[in-house]
Each structure stands twice: as structure tokens, then as C-alpha cells.
Amino acid sequence: MKERMTAQKLKTAKGQTPLVWMTAYDYSQALLLEEAEIDVILVGDSVGTTVMGYDSTIPVTLDNMIYHASLVRRGAPRTMMVVDLPFLTYTDVSTALKSAGRLIQETLADAVKLEGGRKIIEQVDALVRHDIPVVGHLGLTPQSIHTFGGYRVQARTGEGIRALVDDARALDDHGISALVLEGIPDRVAAYVTQHVSVPTIGIGAGNQTDGQVLVFHDGLGLSSRYPKFAKPFADVRGTVLEGLRQYRAEVQSRSFPDDAHSYHVPDKEWNEFWSHVTQDR
Numbered sequence: 001m002k003e004r005m006t007a008q009k010l011k012t013a014k015g016q017t018p019l020v021w022m023t024a025y026d027y028s029q030a031l032l033l034e035e036a037e038i039d040v041i042l043v044g045d046s047v048g049t050t051v052m053g054y055d056s057t058i059p060v061t062l063d064n065m066i067y068h069a070s071l072v073r074r075g076a077p078r079t080m081m082v083v084d085l086p087f088l089t090y091t092d093v094s095t096a097l098k099s100a101g102r103l104i105q106e107t108l109a110d111a112v113k114l115e116g117g118r119k120i121i122e123q124v125d126a127l128v129r130h131d132i133p134v135v136g137h138l139g140l141t142p143q144s145i146h147t148f149g150g151y152r153v154q155a156r157t158g159e160g161i162r163a164l165v166d167d168a169r170a171l172d173d174h175g176i177s178a179l180v181l182e183g184i185p186d187r188v189a190a191y192v193t194q195h196v197s198v199p200t201i202g203i204g205a206g207n208q209t210d211g212q213v214l215v216f217h218d219g220l221g222l223s224s225r226y227p228k229f230a231k232p233f234a235d236v237r238g239t240v241l242e243g244l245r246q247y248r249a250e251v252q253s254r255s256f257p258d259d260a261h262s263y264h265v266p267d268k269e270w271n272e273f274w275s276h277v278t279q280d281r
């Protein structure tokens with residue numbers, strides 16, 4: 001049996017075999033990820049786009065995250081679980097402590113993830129001081145979609161790269177356990193990886209980070225639209241559609257259910273019933 005990942009062990013995993021993270025949002029997905037020995041499960045606020053049908057992560061609430069994280073925890077009791085703090089739930093130190101406290105206590109999450117760098121450094125510092133492991137998230141941070149004006153690759157200018165590196169250093173100095181780098185050029189992610197002490201986890205950040213994270217639906221071919229960085233490693237959508245078409249055809253042709261999928265009564269019992277029916281007439 002694989003040894004369980006922890007916030008402490010993450011730091012010693014830097015520079016070793018790349019870490020494998022994936023998102024999950026419910027019990028059945030979590031069962032699969034634990035069986036596949038995925039290192040870390042992220043309950044992402046991408047639940048908003050993948051499961052809830054919103055256009056962005058902005059409408060996702062803390063109660064939504066607590067609900068989904070508690071389902072995931074039941075399916076993967078032995079896998080490290082990181083949970084996203086959603087939009088506007090960490091605007092100041094007291095709000096961040098209250099939100100993260102609920103997540104940790106009500107879902108048994110191992111760590112929380114917050115988007116941003118220096119502008120949320122006080123919140124990060126308070127969480128770490130109160131013994132709540134924190135994962136950082138920089139680059140294309142989807143909760144800032146309205147500021148970015150869309151899902152745009154970040155840190156593409158000299159000034160943008162400098163700001164990202166300064167944010168990464170600030171988070172590292174304040175005790176984060178890992179850093180997600182999303183939607184940035186590969187060389188920038190490689191540079192940040194070499195200049196922080198914690199493992200970097202990339203998504204659309206090239207292959208020189210200390211690990212990768214992928215949205216469940218994107219990684220397994222369940223999405224209808226894919227960001228450029230997403231690669232489906234299975235065709236679950238195609239397999240599901242094939243099964244649904246077969247089900248429909250077999251119901252319509254009465255080939256399902258067959259004898260093997262039906263319940264039966266012995267002739268003797270049926271005949272007894274039938275004799276009473278005919279007697280009563």
C-alpha cells in the first residue's frame with residue numbers, strides 16, 4: 001500500500017518523481033482516484049463549471065465546497081485532499097480563518113488553496129500560523145476572470161514575470177505547502193520552480209514543474225470544451241454515449257431485460273395463484 005501524502009511530505013517531494021494531482025467532486029470519482037494511487041486530490045472550485053453548469057467559478061459558495069469535499073472524503077479516506085476556498089471567502093484575515101476553519105473541520109480536508117500572492121499574504125500568514133496547511137495558486141487564477149477580461153495566459157511580459165516571481169517568493173516565505181501554477185509560459189514556470197522551496201504543481205505551465213494537476217473531466221475525456229493545456233487520457237464521454245445508445249436500443253427491442261436480469265416464480269406457485277384466479281370467476 002502506498003504511503004499517504006501529507007503537507008509535510010510535500011516539501012520533501014520537491015525535485016523527486018513528479019507529483020500527480022487531479023480534481024474530484026464526488027464519492028465515485030474519489031474512489032477511482034484513490035484506487036489509481038493519485039498523490040493528491042484537489043476539490044476544485046472548477047466544480048462550478050464541470051458539475052454545476054456555470055460559465056465560471058465565481059458563483060461557487062463555501063457551502064458548495066463543503067458539500068463536495070465531504071463526498072470526496074468518503075470515497076478517498078486515505079488520500080491527501082486539498083480544497084479550494086471559493087470567490088470572496090478570504091477577503092480578510094478573519095473571513096479567511098472562518099472559511100478555512102469550516103472547510104477543515106466539516107470535511108476533514110488536509111489543506112486549503114487560495115488564489116493570489118502578495119495581496120492575500122496576511123490571510124496566508126494567519127492560516128499557516130493557525131496550523132492550517134495552505135496551497136498557493138498563481139498565474140491564470142480563474143476567480144480573477146473579470147480583471148483579466150477572460151481566461152488569458154499570464155506572465156507573458158517582463159513586468160508580468162517579475163510580479164509572478166515576487167508573488168511566488170512571498171508565498172514561499174510565508175510557509176505555503178505547495179504552489180499551483182496555472183496558464184503561464186513553460187520557461188516562467190521552470191524559473192519559479194527553481195526559485196521556491198515548495199513543490200510547484202503545473203496546469204498549462206509546461207513539464208518542468210514538480211507535479212501536474214488536471215481537471216477530472218478534462219483528463220478523462222468527459223468535457224465538451226477543452227483548454228489548450230488539457231489532454232484527455234481516456235474517452236469516457238464516447239464510452240458513456242455508446243452505452244446509453246445500446247441501452248436505448250435494447251429496451252426498445254425488448255432484448256433487455258433478458259431472463260438473466262429478471263426474477264422468476266416456480267411453475268407450481270404460479271399455477272396455484274392461477275387456479276385461484278380462475279376459481280373466483
Ligand SMILES: Nc1nc(=O)c2c([nH]1)NC[C@@H]1CN(c3ccc(C(=O)N[C@@H](CCC(=O)O)C(=O)O)cc3)CN21
Binds near residue numbers: 140217227228
Ligand atoms: N473543465 C475545466 N477545466 C479547467 O481547467 C478549468 C475549468 N473547467 N474551470 C475553471 C478554470 C477555468 N480554466 C480555464 C478555462 C479556459 C481556458 C482557455 O480557454 N484558455 C485559452 C488560452 C488563451 C490565451 O492564449 O491567452 C486556450 O486557448 O486554452 C483556460 C483555463 C481552468 N479551469
Ligand SMILES: CC(C)C(=O)C(=O)O
Binds near residue numbers: 045047084214
Ligand atoms: C485547475 C485547478 C488548479 C483548480 O483550481 C480547480 O480545479 O478549481
Ligand SMILES: [Mg+2]
Binds near residue numbers: 044045046057084142
Ligand atoms: Mg480552483
